[in-house]
Amino acid sequence: MDEVFKALADASRRALLDRLHARNGQTLNELCDGLDMTRQAVTKHLGILEAANLVTTLRHGREKLHYINPVPIHQIGERWIKKFERGKLAALSELKRQLEKRDE
Amino acid sequence: MDEVFKALADASRRALLDRLHARNGQTLNELCDGLDMTRQAVTKHLGILEAANLVTTLRHGREKLHYINPVPIHQIGERWIKKFERGKLAALSELKRQLEKRDE
DNA sequence: ATAATAGGCAACCAAATGGTTGCATGTCAA
DNA sequence: TTGACATGCAACCATTTGGTTGCCTATTAT
The missing domain is CATH 1.10.10.10 (Winged helix-like DNA-binding domain superfamily/Winged helix DNA-binding domain)
Structure with a gap:
């Protein structure tokens, strides 16, 4: 890999x-x-x-x-990229929340 | 990128x-x-x-x-990996065909 | 106040990387 | 069979990379 x-x-x-x-x-x-x-x-x-x-x-x-x-490229997508897809929205919203908390 | x-x-x-x-x-x-x-x-x-x-x-x-x-990782998936998904099967079958032709 | 904690900066180093040039080898065509 | 063409091999080079050490600064806790 x-x-x-x-x-x-x-x-x-x-x-x-x-x-x-x-x-x-x-x-x-x-x-x-x-x-x-x-x-x-x-x-x-x-x-x-x-x-x-x-x-x-x-x-x-x-x-x-x-x-x-194309197999190894596909594997990068499956084994690596997809891992970060799950929780992508969570990570972004948490980041947004933290960024906003900065101005308290 | x-x-x-x-x-x-x-x-x-x-x-x-x-x-x-x-x-x-x-x-x-x-x-x-x-x-x-x-x-x-x-x-x-x-x-x-x-x-x-x-x-x-x-x-x-x-x-x-x-x-x-997670955005850049996602973009790699969208802009790059997916490009090679299309035609993945075609590439593999062509490769297989060529490998078999070797033994003619 | 002062010591401990969290991090930043800069110089230095060895090894890996991306490239070159020069020459050798194998295969095809006239 | 001989020249042209397609690729291979090896030595060499400059720059980048991944890491170190030593010291400095800012913040927190006692």
């Missing part, structure tokens, strides 16, 4: 996921296209995404195809 | 949010309790959470009370 959070913490990596979300199965060079980074930098980012299981790759001859794996 | 992702990338900070989720409005020293870090390290983490608007603080005399703000 920590690896996923860390992987998602970088804007370049989120951009790569966005690209794969727009069109899945792109090669390394396709993913590099238009980005202000060297190919090697992109390789590293993709490696981190792959290590976090956010991307799965498939060799096809000399090309490496990258496929997004 | 980037600040929120970065703030959530650290396990210590997520643990602090968990603590506030369990009991809101804790002081700095309460939050330090039991953690294997100096108070100053915790202060820094809380500063990052506050900068990302994940935590709001309120001075009460010499104490500083920390309240969780």
Whole structure:
């Protein structure tokens, strides 16, 4: 889980996921296209995404195809975000109450 | 948005949010309790959470009370996670198809 | 008044991070 | 078969990060 959070913490990596979300199965060079980074930098980012299981790759001859794996993202939503949904309204109203109490 | 992702990338900070989720409005020293870090390290983490608007603080005399703000977490869910929900099944089945095609 | 308590500030440090360059390897096409 | 193309590997670099220590300030309780 920590690896996923860390992987998602970088804007370049989120951009790569966005690209794969727009069109899945792109090669390394396709993913590099238009980005202000060297190919090697992109390789590293993709490696981190792959290590976090956010991307799965498939060799096809000399090309490496990258496929997004939506499962870890979904898990972040289920296991983490949702926990804070419950009690969200309670937290906000309590905060509001405390903020108002300040002026007593 | 980037600040929120970065703030959530650290396990210590997520643990602090968990603590506030369990009991809101804790002081700095309460939050330090039991953690294997100096108070100053915790202060820094809380500063990052506050900068990302994940935590709001309120001075009460010499104490500083920390309240969780669930809104940015919710926004990550809405603006980011949900985007990948749509097409999740499509991505998975395509990945499965490609993986099977490998053995042709 | 004064001691204890709660927190703030700043300098410093090691390790991790995001990036680069240079070169090597494997695969495809002419 | 040889050149072009797609990717891999490794060393190196600057900056950021997560943490420390030492000291200072503000508030509360005795």
